[in-house]
Amino acid sequence: MAPLNLTACQMREAMAKGDLSAREATDASLETIERLEPKIHAFLSLSPQTARRRATEIDDRRARGEDVGLLGGIPVAIKDNFCTADGRPTTCGSRILERWKAPYSAHVVERLEAEGAVIVGKTNLDEFAMGSSTENSAFGPTRNPWDLERVPGGSSGGSAAAVASRMVPLALGSDTGGSIRQPAALCGVVGLKPTYGLVSRYGLVAFASSLDQIGPFARTVGDAALLLRAVAGHDGRDSTSIPQAPPDYPATLEEPVQPLRIGVPKEFFGEGLDAAVEGAVREALGAYERLGARLVDVSLPHATDYAIATYYLVATSEASSNLARYDGVHYGRRASEYADMIEMYMRSRAEGFGDEVRRRVMLGTYALSAGYYDAYYKKAARVRRLIRRDYEAAFRRVDVVMGPTTPTPAFRLGEKTDDPLTMYLCDVYTVSCNLSGIAGLSLPCGFAKGGLPVGLQIIGDAMSEERLLRVARMYEREVNWTERRPPPCDGKA
Amino acid sequence: MAISRDEVLKVATLSRIRLSDAEVDRLASQLSSILAYVEKLGELDTDAVEPLAHPLPLRNVLRPDEPKPSLSPQDAVGGAPDAADNFFRVPRVLDDGTGA
Numbered sequence: 370m371a372p373l374n375l376t377a378c379q380m381r382e383a384m385a386k387g388d389l390s391a392r393e394a395t396d397a398s399l400e401t402i403e404r405l406e407p408k409i410h411a412f413l414s415l416s417p418q419t420a421r422r423r424a425t426e427i428d429d430r431r432a433r434g435e436d437v438g439l440l441g442g443i444p445v446a447i448k449d450n451f452c453t454a455d456g457r458p459t460t461c462g463s464r465i466l467e468r469w470k471a472p473y474s475a476h477v478v479e480r481l482e483a484e485g486a487v488i489v490g491k492t493n494l495d496e497f498a499m500g501s502s503t504e505n506s507a508f509g510p511t512r513n514p515w516d517l518e519r520v521p522g523g524s525s526g527g528s529a530a531a532v533a534s535r536m537v538p539l540a541l542g543s544d545t546g547g548s549i550r551q552p553a554a555l556c557g558v559v560g561l562k563p564t565y566g567l568v569s570r571y572g573l574v575a576f577a578s579s580l581d582q583i584g585p586f587a588r589t590v591g592d593a594a595l596l597l598r599a600v601a602g603h604d605g606r607d608s609t610s611i612p613q614a615p616p617d618y619p620a621t622l623e624e625p626v627q628p629l630r631i632g633v634p635k636e637f638f639g640e641g642l643d644a645a646v647e648g649a650v651r652e653a654l655g656a657y658e659r660l661g662a663r664l665v666d667v668s669l670p671h672a673t674d675y676a677i678a679t680y681y682l683v684a685t686s687e688a689s690s691n692l693a694r695y696d697g698v699h700y701g702r703r704a705s706e707y708a709d710m711i712e713m714y715m716r717s718r719a720e721g722f723g724d725e726v727r728r729r730v731m732l733g734t735y736a737l738s739a740g741y742y743d744a745y746y747k748k749a750a751r752v753r754r755l756i757r758r759d760y761e762a763a764f765r766r767v768d769v770v771m772g773p774t775t776p777t778p779a780f781r782l783g784e785k786t787d788d789p790l791t792m793y794l795c796d797v798y799t800v801s802c803n804l805s806g807i808a809g810l811s812l813p814c815g816f817a818k819g820g821l822p823v824g825l826q827i828i829g830d831a832m833s834e835e836r837l838l839r840v841a842r843m844y845e846r847e848v849n850w851t852e853r854r855p856p857p858c859d860g861k862a
Numbered sequence: 863m864a865i866s867r868d869e870v871l872k873v874a875t876l877s878r879i880r881l882s883d884a885e886v887d888r889l890a891s892q893l894s895s896i897l898a899y900v901e902k903l904g905e906l907d908t909d910a911v912e913p914l915a916h917p918l919p920l921r922n923v924l925r926p927d928e929p930k931p932s933l934s935p936q937d938a939v940g941g942a943p944d945a946a947d948n949f950f951r952v953p954r955v956l957d958d959g960t961g962a
């Protein structure tokens with residue numbers, strides 16, 4: 370049997386029946402990782418011994434009739450910007466934290482452990498979650514399993530690639546401007562950014578505190594629902610955590626949403642959208658119509674170009690503030706030569722931060738500085754409210770909004786690294802969700818030429834994850850893309 | 863709007879990031895083009911629009927003032943590049959009064 374070809378939900382059933390042990394699943398995961406990692410580089414660190422020990426412990430507990438949790442024995446991967454107090458570094462893909470070990474674990478890590486998951490390792494990311502290709506990692510890029518010369522997307526490229534290449538059925542990432550949804554689309558997996566505040570950010574190394582959210586990667590909607598259930602919910606240690614208890618996502622997943630009004634924003638189908646991506650997305654919309662949904666033209670006038678401009682002022686401003694803590698004093702790397710304190714800060718940060726991080730910190734510092742604050746940061750904050758109003762108006766008329774997740778399929782490594790702005794435009798359909806604090810999901814909906822996956826984005830109002838997952842499941846029941854495997858999984862690459 | 867070399871150096875000092883000359887030039891060019899792009903926000907009339915800093919209406923989320931376990935001092939300084947006696951050790955900041 371090939372355990373890693375099972376979904377997480379299928380693994381749960383097999384384990385409950387005694388057809389599969391946690392130890393077998395973990396061993397299979399670690400073997401797959403060993404075989405494919407030289408090509409893909411999804412991970413920054415692995416914990417094989419801890420994982421095997423944990424898997425054995427789960428098997429023993431199950432044998433004793435104990436409850437092993439929602440994810441008992443299932444191998445999972447987590448992005449390396451989640452603090453883990455297990456003796457392994459939490460690097461954030463940065464030289465400045467290359468050897469730093471967190472003294473505590475993130476809320477979501479504690480939740481995974483409480484639900485019996487077996488964390489096999491920490492995945493690669495763009496440095497401090499800043500990027501759309503994972504090329505900004507200080508430790509080398511991750512490659513897209515569907516074409517090893519192409520990017521997996523970013524910033525959660527490692528998590529997306531690990532799931533797409535069947536190293537693990539489940540992974541967690543973080544999404545500030547699209548960093549779960551965009552790599553999910555480029556890697557042909559399901560990725561969900563929850564409503565701001567649904568999943569605790571305690572222990573998520575902060576990039577932009579009003580935008581960051583943690584969410585699941587999986588090959589199927591059911592698996593994403595399971596993982597979201599395991600990690601969502603109020604946490605008193607995060608003062609931006611929503612107080613109300615979330616619904617049981619897996620329980621209602623199979624109920625279709627009827628009637629279903631789908632908003633199709635004209636701004637998401639404009640210039641810059643690749644024809645093959647548009648084709649696959651429109652076919653998916655056609656599938657929804659056949660299921661009885663009604664397509665409604667809507668307009669989100671501020672959600673694309675203005676949203677990118679807003680995001681690259683708001684997010685960079687917040688980042689300049691959040692990354693001020695990396696000063697060679699409290700954590701991580703300190704420069705070895707300096708004449709005084711200020712020079713120590715300046716050299717430590719110059720040595721520790723890569724180009725993109727420096728660019729964004731400086732942009733944010735500029736946008737917040739005296740004389741520029743009103744024209745840049747405050748202006749952007751006003752436009753942020755306009756973006757949210759666009760969605761509020763749309764959701765008065767439709768249940769969900771749909772469009773492409775990304776303007777193109779996966780691009781080549783090095784293709785967009787010369788001009789930062791070209792890379793920023795990868796997020797054109799995703800950033801407005803983060804700015805508005807609402808929920809968005811990317812669902813595989815086909816392939817472009819070269820066998821490159823295409824993602825359909827489904828956006829819902831705040832706290833609409835339950836509906837989003839049901840809507841996504843409607844399509845997945847009709848059109849199943851999950852049987853198709855990337856070349857390395859078929860032994861072809 | 864173009865950002866000059868001098869402004870880049872000023873922002874770099876505020877950001878506490880040391881840059882080489884070549885880096886200053888490259889950043890001046892890249893930041894200028896990004897700033898030119900974000901200028902488009904000027905097309906929008908936002909005079910009557912309140913800034914939105916945060917998506918949730920939560921305010922002043924507090925808990926009762928009861929001491930709870932937290933990070934030990936050792937853990938708190940444990941990740942530092944230079945720590946001693948539960949302090950972070952840094953280069954001298956204050957003048958010692960001798961004029962040195």
